[in-house]
Amino acid sequence: MFVIRFALLSSLFYALNVSMIPLIYTLEVSAFLFLFIRFGTTFFTSLVITKSLFSYNKIKQQKLGLWVLILSLLFGVQSWLYVEAVKYMSVGLASVVLFTYPLITYLIVSLNSRRKLDVSTILMFLLAIIGIAAISQSEDGFYTMAIGIVLAILSAISYSLILIITPKISALKNWEIVKYTTLIPALGFLYLFLNETSFYWPSNQALILSLVSGVFFATGMLFYHISVKKYGPVRTANIGYTEPLLVLIFGFIAYLDAITFIQGIGVILVAIASITIEKRQLKQNNNSEV
Numbered sequence: 661m662f663v664i665r666f667a668l669l670s671s672l673f674y675a676l677n678v679s680m681i682p683l684i685y686t687l688e689v690s691a692f693l694f695l696f697i698r699f700g701t702t703f704f705t706s707l708v709i710t711k712s713l714f715s716y717n718k719i720k721q722q723k724l725g726l727w728v729l730i731l732s733l734l735f736g737v738q739s740w741l742y743v744e745a746v747k748y749m750s751v752g753l754a755s756v757v758l759f760t761y762p763l764i765t766y767l768i769v770s771l772n773s774r775r776k777l778d779v780s781t782i783l784m785f786l787l788a789i790i791g792i793a794a795i796s797q798s799e800d801g802f803y804t805m806a807i808g809i810v811l812a813i814l815s816a817i818s819y820s821l822i823l824i825i826t827p828k829i830s831a832l833k834n835w836e837i838v839k840y841t842t843l844i845p846a847l848g849f850l851y852l853f854l855n856e857t858s859f860y861w862p863s864n865q866a867l868i869l870s871l872v873s874g875v876f877f878a879t880g881m882l883f884y885h886i887s888v889k890k891y892g893p894v895r896t897a898n899i900g901y902t903e904p905l906l907v908l909i910f911g912f913i914a915y916l917d918a919i920t921f922i923q924g925i926g927v928i929l930v931a932i933a934s935i936t937i938e939k940r941q942l943k944q945n946n947n948s949e950v
Contacts, residue, residue: 666887667899673880675906678755680873681746682915687866691743692853694870698739699846701874702881706839709882714843727828728840734825736845738818741811748808750917752908753795756927757812758819759904762897762938763788765820781937788933794926834885897938901931 677698684694707713719725745754763785770777777785792813798805829837862870887896908927911917919927 666883667891667896668902670880670883670887670896671900671903671906673876673883675755675903675910677873677876677880678751678903678907679910679914680869680876681743682751682911684866684869684873685747687863687869689862689866689870690853690856691740692849692856693862694873695736695739695743696846696849696853697867697870698874698877699736699842699849701871702838702878703842703846705878705882706835706842709835710833710839714839719840722831724829724831724840727825729844731822731825731829731837731841732844734818734822735841736848738815738822739845740849741815741818745808745811745815748804748811749798750911750915750919752904752911752917753919753923753927754808754812755904755907756930757792757795757809758816759901759934760788760792760813760930761816761819761823762934764817765823766937766940768820768824781940784933784936787929791926791929791931791933794922794929797920797922797926834888838881898935901935901938904931 681694685691719728742754742758745757766781767777767785769775770781792809796802796805796809826837829840832840884896884900887899904927908917908919
């Protein structure tokens with residue numbers, strides 16, 4: 661029970677980080693600046709935990725440079741797509757759509773290994789599609805919601821690719837992977853922020869909230885790795901599904917984000933489909949390791 665708390669704490673801090681995005685937007689903070697602070701905070705956290713600096717020679721010696729570069733770009737793209745999605749839909753619903761990544765990962769792996777999809781798997785995909793269609797029903801307008809859903813799905817696809825490619829650099833420890841894949845996004849978003857418009861300095865409140873959000877993200881990652889190490893990836897992943905639920909709750913409390921009855925049904929359908937596929941994928945991975 662004690663170890664379960666690490667997974668719950670991870671979901672809590674991830675949810676707090678995500679839930680702050682709409683508030684930060686109201687203070688007219690550039691998405692690029694926000695992402696620079698998030699990745700910068702995570703990068704410096706990884707330096708403290710690993711007690712070592714970034715070493716290009718280590719990456720070169722292990723011939724991991726290309727995979728580190730690809731993962732770095734994917735991490736940056738995934739985060740950017742998600743924060744853009746929040747501009748078009750509530751942060752809670754965007755989080756639910758993002759959590760379709762287990763289905764997408766399963767589909768990509770199945771196609772890559774030429775594994776046939778059984779009837780139950782196909783039904784789960786149809787269930788998720790129906791759920792997303794239900795979520796798209798909004799008074800804000802179908803096209804506005806559709807843009808947000810497309811961005812969130814693209815973010816989920818990017819996250820799926822991250823999960824598939826990460827084993828390529830399994831020679832590195834977890835926090836070393838974090839260290840080597842967050843520096844490029846941090847510098848990239850800093851460059852994009854400086855070149856977005858003429859330079860401006862946001863309010864102190866905006867900077868502080870962005871920094872707090874970055875700390876939440878890094879803390880969530882810390883508890884996530886502790887949970888995986890002590891509790892295993894299976895239950896950690898299952899408990900991780902409390903994150904979109906928490907984001908929905910925080911969105912309702914902080915921003916009065918309400919969801920319609922049909923959208924609520926959609927959330928449930930997506931959750932059922934994603935959790936079912938997640939459990940199946942983890943079970944197959946465990947059986948292949950035995």
